[in-house]
Amino acid sequence: MIIDFKKIPKQGKVWVFPSSRKFYSQEIAVLKERIEDFLTDWDDQENSINSSYLLKYDRFIIIAVDDITHSLSLQAHDLLIAFIQELEKIFEIVLMDKINVCYKQGEFVQYKDIKDFKKMIKTKGVSQKTIVFNNIISTKSELNQNWEINIMDSWLGHFLK
Known part of the structure; x- marks a missing residue:
């Protein structure tokens, strides 16, 4: 379930996915729709996940979750990674490389x-x-x-x- 980013607690889990290139303006709406669809349906063994996202500088996808009361399972992490890898293919970018x-x-x-x-x-x-x-x-x-x-x-x- 998507919640306002401001409602994610300070110690909530955050992932930053830097794109190897800036997202083109015509891609932003599609990107937002895909992220929102994923976050809306994303669950953890049938438990709803309170999550949010930011797109910063047309280059970073930031996903945040309120995992304070319920830690995410490996399965939920795997679903997120599979989704990000799907975005990499769709937009022909690299998102998972944090060394560069x-x-x-x-x-x-x-x-x-x-x-x-x-x-x-x-x-x-x-x-x-x-x-x-x-x-x-x-x-x-x-x-x-x-x-x-x-x-x-x-x-x-x-x-x-």
Whole structure:
């Protein structure tokens, strides 16, 4: 069941799926419809899951659940992963790769292979002020406080020292 994102508790589970490219404007409505259909029907062994989602920067799919009173089973996780893999095929994108780097370049969000990003660091294509996305966060609280962070506060910061 879909609920307002604001009603997901701070310690509610969050998954961030960074897209390998920006979603085209004509894809957004279809993407939202597919996500809403999935979340509406998503259950955990016949228990309704209170869930919500955000699309950020036309590049990130953020799924959140209220799992405080009822922990999600492996089966529910598997259903989510299967759904995300389906989206990857439909939109011809990568969503499951959290090692590659998403970062802000001005007002735009870029996505780079980690090897290419390391090359950019060496050639001063990014600085100590670059904002990167920590896509391995796992709670709503972390989304609000530790998702968009300075590169020096991330695991990538040691490459700039």
